[in-house]
Amino acid sequence: MDSKMETEKIDPLKKVTLSIEAGTTPDSMDLTPKSYQFEFIYGLGISGLTPLEMQLADRTVGEQIHLRISREEIPQVFQHLVLFPLTLPEHLDSVYLTIRITEVIPADQREVIKALAEMASCEDHCCGH
Secondary structure, three states: OOOHHHHOEOOOOEEEEEEEEEEOEOOEOOOOOOOEEEEEEOOOOOOOOOHHHHHHOOOEOOOEEEEEEEOOOHHHHHOOOOOOOOOOOOOOOEEEEEEEEEEEEEOOHHHHHHHHHHHHHHOOOOOOO
């Protein structure tokens, strides 16, 4: 194994970086002009793991998941995780996502406290951070 970072698996309190693309079909990631990088601390949700986090459990760097999500499911699947600005065209009822795990490292205490404070300020809704 080359480095510890490459062998870390996703589990609670790990800082996870994802590369995300969205498309109108499974083979066409045409809704995002480029891959978006998204970083979060796994397992800090107020209601437990989000459906997205459940899909990522125990995976490692380099793995990919492919999801088809309806417009109505988006808030439920991501919950407090604000990924990237994704605006679905009016005629689309669902979106296809390709999500690649690019980094998994232990989160430091400061990052965990900051993430918890941001979630606490959201209360029962997500206010966009």
